[in-house]
Amino acid sequence: MIFGYPLLSVVIWLPILFGLLVLATGNDRNAQMARVIALVGAVLSFLVTIPLYTGFDRLTSDMQFVVHDEWITRFNIFYYLGVDGISVLFILLNAFFTPLVVIAGWKVIEKRVAQYMAAFLIMSGLVNGVFAALDAVLFYVFWEAMLIPMFIIIGVWGGPNRVYAAVKFFLYTLMGSLLMLVALLYLYMQSGGSFSILDFHRTPLPSLTVQVLLFIAFFMAFSVKVPMFPVHTWLPDAHVEAPTGGSVVLAAIMLKVGAYGFIRFSMPILPDASHYLAPVMIALSLIAVVYIGLVALTQADMKKLVAYSSISHMGFVTLGFFIFNEYGIEGALLQMISHGFVAGALFLCIGVLYDRVHSRQIVDYGGVANKMPVFAAFFMLFAMANSGLPGTSGFVGEFMVIMGAVKANFWYAFAAASTLIFGAAYTLWMYKRVIFGAVANDHVAHLHDIGARETLVFAILAVFVLVMGLYPLPFADIMHASVNDLLVHLNISKIPN
Amino acid sequence: MDLLASLSPVYAEIFLLVMVSVILIVDQLIVNQTKTVTYLLVQFSLLGCSLITVATHQEGIVHLFNNMFVDDMMSDVLKLLTYLSVSMMLVYSRSYLLLRGLFTCEFMALALFATMGMMVMISASNFLSLYLGLELLALSLYAMVALQRDSAVATESAMKYFILGAMASGFLLYGMSMLYGATGSLDVYRIAEVIQHGTPNTTLMVFGLAFIVAGLAFKLGAVPFHMWVPDVYHGAPTAMTMFIGSAPKLAAFAFVMRILVEAMQPLMIHWSGMLMVLAVLSMAVGNITAIAQTNIKRMLAYSTIAHMGFMLLGVLSGSIEGYGSSMFYAVVYVLMSLGGFGMIMLLSREGFEADSLNDFKGLNQRSPWLAFMMLLLMFSMAGVPPTVGFYAKFSVLNAALQAGHIPLVVMAVLFSLIGAFYYLRIVKLMYFDAPESHEKIYIQPDSTLLVSINGLAVLLLGIMPGTLMSVCAVSVQQSLLH
Numbered sequence: 001m002i003f004g005y006p007l008l009s010v011v012i013w014l015p016i017l018f019g020l021l022v023l024a025t026g027n028d029r030n031a032q033m034a035r036v037i038a039l040v041g042a043v044l045s046f047l048v049t050i051p052l053y054t055g056f057d058r059l060t061s062d063m064q065f066v067v068h069d070e071w072i073t074r075f076n077i078f079y080y081l082g083v084d085g086i087s088v089l090f091i092l093l094n095a096f097f098t099p100l101v102v103i104a105g106w107k108v109i110e111k112r113v114a115q116y117m118a119a120f121l122i123m124s125g126l127v128n129g130v131f132a133a134l135d136a137v138l139f140y141v142f143w144e145a146m147l148i149p150m151f152i153i154i155g156v157w158g159g160p161n162r163v164y165a166a167v168k169f170f171l172y173t174l175m176g177s178l179l180m181l182v183a184l185l186y187l188y189m190q191s192g193g194s195f196s197i198l199d200f201h202r203t204p205l206p207s208l209t210v211q212v213l214l215f216i217a218f219f220m221a222f223s224v225k226v227p228m229f230p231v232h233t234w235l236p237d238a239h240v241e242a243p244t245g246g247s248v249v250l251a252a253i254m255l256k257v258g259a260y261g262f263i264r265f266s267m268p269i270l271p272d273a274s275h276y277l278a279p280v281m282i283a284l285s286l287i288a289v290v291y292i293g294l295v296a297l298t299q300a301d302m303k304k305l306v307a308y309s310s311i312s313h314m315g316f317v318t319l320g321f322f323i324f325n326e327y328g329i330e331g332a333l334l335q336m337i338s339h340g341f342v343a344g345a346l347f348l349c350i351g352v353l354y355d356r357v358h359s360r361q362i363v364d365y366g367g368v369a370n371k372m373p374v375f376a377a378f379f380m381l382f383a384m385a386n387s388g389l390p391g392t393s394g395f396v397g398e399f400m401v402i403m404g405a406v407k408a409n410f411w412y413a414f415a416a417a418s419t420l421i422f423g424a425a426y427t428l429w430m431y432k433r434v435i436f437g438a439v440a441n442d443h444v445a446h447l448h449d450i451g452a453r454e455t456l457v458f459a460i461l462a463v464f465v466l467v468m469g470l471y472p473l474p475f476a477d478i479m480h481a482s483v484n485d486l487l488v489h490l491n492i493s494k495i496p497n
Numbered sequence: 498m499d500l501l502a503s504l505s506p507v508y509a510e511i512f513l514l515v516m517v518s519v520i521l522i523v524d525q526l527i528v529n530q531t532k533t534v535t536y537l538l539v540q541f542s543l544l545g546c547s548l549i550t551v552a553t554h555q556e557g558i559v560h561l562f563n564n565m566f567v568d569d570m571m572s573d574v575l576k577l578l579t580y581l582s583v584s585m586m587l588v589y590s591r592s593y594l595l596l597r598g599l600f601t602c603e604f605m606a607l608a609l610f611a612t613m614g615m616m617v618m619i620s621a622s623n624f625l626s627l628y629l630g631l632e633l634l635a636l637s638l639y640a641m642v643a644l645q646r647d648s649a650v651a652t653e654s655a656m657k658y659f660i661l662g663a664m665a666s667g668f669l670l671y672g673m674s675m676l677y678g679a680t681g682s683l684d685v686y687r688i689a690e691v692i693q694h695g696t697p698n699t700t701l702m703v704f705g706l707a708f709i710v711a712g713l714a715f716k717l718g719a720v721p722f723h724m725w726v727p728d729v730y731h732g733a734p735t736a737m738t739m740f741i742g743s744a745p746k747l748a749a750f751a752f753v754m755r756i757l758v759e760a761m762q763p764l765m766i767h768w769s770g771m772l773m774v775l776a777v778l779s780m781a782v783g784n785i786t787a788i789a790q791t792n793i794k795r796m797l798a799y800s801t802i803a804h805m806g807f808m809l810l811g812v813l814s815g816s817i818e819g820y821g822s823s824m825f826y827a828v829v830y831v832l833m834s835l836g837g838f839g840m841i842m843l844l845s846r847e848g849f850e851a852d853s854l855n856d857f858k859g860l861n862q863r864s865p866w867l868a869f870m871m872l873l874l875m876f877s878m879a880g881v882p883p884t885v886g887f888y889a890k891f892s893v894l895n896a897a898l899q900a901g902h903i904p905l906v907v908m909a910v911l912f913s914l915i916g917a918f919y920y921l922r923i924v925k926l927m928y929f930d931a932p933e934s935h936e937k938i939y940i941q942p943d944s945t946l947l948v949s950i951n952g953l954a955v956l957l958l959g960i961m962p963g964t965l966m967s968v969c970a971v972s973v974q975q976s977l978l979h
Contacts, residue, residue, distance in 0.1 A: 027865070072888075072963040074970060075895070115865070137891075141882040148876060151921075155929040163929050167921060174881075174917055178910035181891070185898045185906070
């Protein structure tokens, strides 16, 4: 509690309230009003998160801005919110993306505008809730609730195969979550009747078997969201079918939720199982990095390519987590933030092309640079960042994770570093085929460059990508204490010798 | 005067009986096609019953008529909820039945008799009165299903319902007689005492118990005694389906509590195993078969079967926590079921039943508000937060886990994942598909308002579930203190 009001509650509920307000504007006759209200709501929701950054105490790993109220007393469930150096970054990232998504959908979405905008605002609030919740049930409620707007977004405004993708997305994630619920109930029993995540961190779990089983239950929930190999197959479908805004939010925010789950639940609650299963996690991560990287190389659909590239980059994140050193974890977290900016930007770029040509196939393009020079320049920057060029945000995280991996095992690092080659290969090759060369066809010949609205969005993102690449300290600095605390937790075995 | 005062726990039942008789007479005197007066009188009786039940509420447990009748907090809470759901059912079904010429005095009188049967069941503490209440309820329901005389389907389902219901009653009676033979009593508390301290013949008792559980499973619609559920749900006019699928589940819960828990708690090792089989089978068959349905009434019938399996999870965990969570589950289920069937009736028109899944196509384009309400109801049935259905599942799963049934809990969540698919399909139809007809939805103000309240209640109770949970838990706790 700071400034005398529960800041985190505002951060969560303000976008949701605005979402409901937008919904109340009704049908498409008031579309413009819905857009304006949505934008105001999104910008305000971002502005209220800024005190989280400015007022954050970087020296402590304790939870800050804590809100702790009674909720369901019967089960000892509290409305318990708080952020540490890890979660605060994701709340900021999420709040930052909401206005961009609203702007990106400004003209493109023409049917049921109010519902579209409302779904994004409500989801934004729910995602903030996921990152801020310190009570396991509260976490679970936000975690599941955010599926509903995403399901609707993909299913209503998505591509031709949207229904299949939406249902697959929902059922995949629900399967994982339900097992997590069982694990949470078990932990509730073990901890003597508390659902506080921080109490779970301290709950003794002396049996390795139990820890491994719980780890698997959490793994089911989080790995699906990350997504890790082999449960990644929903992501390309969901990305391809989702509207641009949906893809951006999926890539920039939703995938982070899964990785955040590992950091908040699996690793500190189950340190022994984490160590015990680390080789498996590392193996799966490396498969994602290398194999999925190769898969990305062969894609003919731009969105699919970026989707696979996301999976590959997220493999880096889980690799960084499970090598258990500071470089690894901080690198992974930076990679998550950077990937949010970069993948979000790439999906917006593809959206720009799709809005004009209505195709995502690489072969339908060629020579776009001749017609859209400004756009091509932005696209270049984001493509470079995606391939991890030094000076862009993509480099920092990858470099740190590779450094961490070298400390753990040279061959991990060796395999992981291959992504620098594959990543560059698939991204730049796509870039070359789409942007360079002679004007491929009539559609491309009739392209017009991006307008002020789109330029603004790309410029903001470009600034962040460059700033984070050149001066990552503000991002790394804030998470330092919390990462150290996490490592301490990880090194205390819960199994008595 | 003392006698009159001592009867206060049954004032509500007496009042209702008087009112039904009055209604039957008054209806003859007033010629009114729309039955407005009768309808208002019925609603008034239900309101009166609620006021009486609240006013005559007493702390602790009161026994009456040689322990035939018990008044405790659980019975009061369940009765209040029963009045509420019957009254909601009447609001929902009024215009639907009016259009079909079924909104007759008989219908309303039968509904009230059924309500009385449920009240007796809820408050019975003797096998005789339990059976009496059950039959009063069942006979009224058979007649209600058969009320649409010119419909072959309805008549067929009434027949099925009657035959299978009668058989189930036979099972129950047979089991009860065995228990009587073993313990020498029909009184719930006396039986409990004999089992606890006496030396009854265990074989005989367990034999009787098996029949009783089978009878209960019939009434609840648990697999493998579920065959009647889809046919009756499908065949009966939707208003009757709604009635069968709502309040009687509360009474059935009370029935399970009185027989299995209050009378035979010491035999828990025996019945909890039986219930476990019933629960797993119900969840499996209910959820899997529902996927194949194209008729939404049949789909909801299978979903009921699955929900009953879930509710049994709480009972079979054998703890006060568990019973409380089952009661919560039953209440939540009734709320969702009322909303779901209410929506079907709202979309139906004269000569048209909106009972095919396709009738929900594109509802979001025809009426975004109704689609949103249905979305809330469906997600609640699937158990997705932030709707109240999640807490219902949450609390029974928690109880089962506390009792150590980990594999059972894992199975339950997997089946509910399967279940999520068909609820999701309704949402998909409403939001993602184009409507088949653009006919304007005829908005009836009263039922639209009610469906909105119902849908929002599912959401608001999901955000603030604590109170209802505590009420259920406390009332179960209080009624088991004797």
